[in-house]
Amino acid sequence: MLDFHAVTWLCGAVPALHLLAFLAAPETPVFLVKQGKVDEAKSVLAWLLNTSRDDKDVLEAIQKLEKEEEFTRSMEKATWMSLVKDNTTFKAFRISLNVMLSQETCGYLVVLMYAGSIFEQAAESISLKLSPNKQTIVVGVIQLLGSVVASCIVESTGRKWLLAGTSLATGLAMLSLGLWFYLTSMAVWLPGWLPVAAMCICIFANASGYQPVPYVITSELFAFQHRGMVTSFVSSVDALSDFLQTKAYDPLLKLLGIHWVFIIFSMVCFLGTIYTVLWVPETKDRSVEEIYALLEDGRKKEKRKDVEDPKEDTNL
Numbered sequence: 235m236l237d238f239h240a241v242t243w244l245c246g247a248v249p250a251l252h253l254l255a256f257l258a259a260p261e262t263p264v265f266l267v268k269q270g271k272v273d274e275a276k277s278v279l280a281w282l283l284n285t286s287r288d289d290k291d292v293l294e295a296i297q298k299l300e301k302e303e304e305f306t307r308s309m310e311k312a313t314w315m316s317l318v319k320d321n322t323t324f325k326a327f328r329i330s331l332n333v334m335l336s337q338e339t340c341g342y343l344v345v346l347m348y349a350g351s352i353f354e355q356a357a358e359s360i361s362l363k364l365s366p367n368k369q370t371i372v373v374g375v376i377q378l379l380g381s382v383v384a385s386c387i388v389e390s391t392g393r394k395w396l397l398a399g400t401s402l403a404t405g406l407a408m409l410s411l412g413l414w415f416y417l418t419s420m421a422v423w424l425p426g427w428l429p430v431a432a433m434c435i436c437i438f439a440n441a442s443g444y445q446p447v448p449y450v451i452t453s454e455l456f457a458f459q460h461r462g463m464v465t466s467f468v469s470s471v472d473a474l475s476d477f478l479q480t481k482a483y484d485p486l487l488k489l490l491g492i493h494w495v496f497i498i499f500s501m502v503c504f505l506g507t508i509y510t511v512l513w514v515p516e517t518k519d520r521s522v523e524e525i526y527a528l529l530e531d532g533r534k535k536e537k538r539k540d541v542e543d544p545k546e547d548t549n550l
Contacts, residue, residue: 267299268306268458275299298521305523306457317460322526326455327464329514333397333448334468336506338475340404341499342440344483345411345433348492349373352411352429376434380441388443392518393451398510400443405503407436412496419493444503454517455525 236244263282266275276287276296283291318324353369388396410432414424449465456464486495515528 397447400439403439408500416493
């Protein structure tokens with residue numbers, strides 16, 4: 235095994251290589267189109283897709299970026315006032331914030347913190363005795379598999395349904411953990427592999443969609459001028475949510491018990507699933523203008539319903 239200093243140097247080498255790789259990376263096509271460097275954007279996109287500049291996919295993507303940039307320039311200058319004043323943009327902001335809050339308060343951090351305890355309790359009824367190092371490796375492998383699956387299916391399933399499916403799976407896993415802890419505390423025998431399986435499903439579902447997809451949706455919900463501002467804000471809210479969740483975990487654990495903590499987390503996941511299905515638009519292969527048209531259409535339907543309801547009451 236490596237000593238402490240070797241592990242430290244190894245961990246430091248990874249971000250160093252990441253930095254060097256980024257220094258050699260080209261600018262993004264989005265930024266180049268914004269700067270009016272369309273030809274350079276075509277070259278970069280062709281390099282990323284490993285194809286020629288005249289490829290159909292490259293030309294369609296550049297045309298989409300130019301259309302989005304034209305739509306962005308037609309909007310007001312990006313300020314918090316412009317974000318709140320425009321109903322459609324503010325609706326997109328609320329969707330982004332709610333999706334992010336659902337992701338960060340689903341209990342994923344608690345599951346990672348409680349993984350060692352779950353493995354220990356499972357070892358009492360099944361022959362599964364893992365050292366802390368092996369437990370860390372198992373969790374890391376599951377996260378890696380989930381990330382690989384996410385990168386493979388996010389384009390085929392779309393953002394909305396991948397997010398809804400993984401939030402539902404996380405909720406079911408959390409509910410299973412809560413029920414297992416509750417029933418075992420009531421002296422009901424349950425197989426030890428059940429919490430391990432639920433924990434693995436929770437970690438896998440989060441890595442394969444529930445954690446990464448909200449960031450993708452946030453970046454696709456806004457034009458270039460609002461994107462950085464909104465992303466910075468929701469990232470700050472995420473960090474604050476993580477802090478509050480970690481601080482509130484021990485008091486909730488003592489007040490309610492571990493089973494109710496996991497059941498509450500499952501309710502958050504289920505609410506996130508319902509919210510995603512009902513209100514989150516599909517952003518895959520759609521420009522900001524098309525997404526905002528969907529959001530405006532939903533608002534118009536609500537207004538039409540409000541207008542029709544008084545007539546129905548009068549007829550009654």
